[in-house]
Amino acid sequence: MKLTDKKRMQILDAAEELFHSSGVEHTSMDQLALQAKVSKRTVYNHFATKDALFQAILQRMFDKLAEGGEVRFDATQPIAQQLRRIAQDEVALLSSAAFLRVAKIAIMQVMQRPELAQHMNNSSLGCKRYIDNFLTDACAAGVLQIADIPFAGKQFIYQLKSFVFYPSLFGLEQQTPAQQAHIINEAIALFLARYQSKPG
Template identity: 55%
Template sequence: MKLSEKKRLQIVTAAESLFASQGVEATSMDQVSSLAEVSKRTVYNHFATKAELFQAVLEAMFAKVDQGKQFQFTSDCSIESQLMEIAAQEVELLTSPAFLKIAKVAFMQMLQDANLANSLNGQSVGCLRFFEQFLSDAVKAEVLTVDDVSLAAKQFVYQLKSLLFYPLLYGISSKDETQC
């Protein structure tokens, strides 16, 4: 790894730690440079703005998250067992420390920046990467009857989020208490 790449990684790692502990708005570029053990000039050579640094931090954090495999509907297994397997994988994602850390950092910033909320809302994460196609294939195979596949996919994930993810994110419960 080149020295420049190493310094960039140090900056992103330091910013991730600071953003998670005190939020993006409360974190200064001076704090990032100090924790990363690089000059402020080096930070700005890599990231012209804190917004650019924040984007790099989110990308680095998402790269660490295991989103699991993408399922394809098959008529060889019951729809119930396939949906349970997808749900179990989604629960693993939603309750993972890495995903919860991303959510904490992103949620705090979304309250400050509506554009971020819009850009993150357009991303497909976890089973939403494939679930609409899965449901469409199950409907075509006449195993499910679904009028609005997009809505059904979101409802599936949102139910898991409301029962498991949000209580963990907000500190209302622990992972042990949320397991089904």
């Protein structure tokens, strides 16, 4: 690997670390150069401004997270089991260190500069990408009965986010795998109690 690429990576790694632990505002470029083991001038040779560096960090972290499989509706499988797969993937994402890092950095920035909010929200990660399609198919197959599919999808995701993501984000507590399993089971039970088609 070229030296310049190595240095660039050191800078990005340091920025990710410091922006996360101290916030963008409280991270000085001197401190950052020190942590990256790079001269401050080199930082500025790679990134014209602090804001450019911040944008690059955010992009890199989003790219890292963009992967992730899609669960498609399968009429031959029990609906609960399929929802569990979706929920497990989502909880794994929401509680991953990588996701929490980018979320914390992004949210801190958004709260300080509300004008950036719209720009951020358009990036679709996790099951948000496909859940509407999944629910539509499940309704078409007669397994679920949902009047407002996007709303119901949000209800499901929000259950997971509220119990898993926000508590971690605000530094309150992490869940054990057993607790996560309980959260997932209850989210599914709640969802199916409302939307599963009744026989008869």
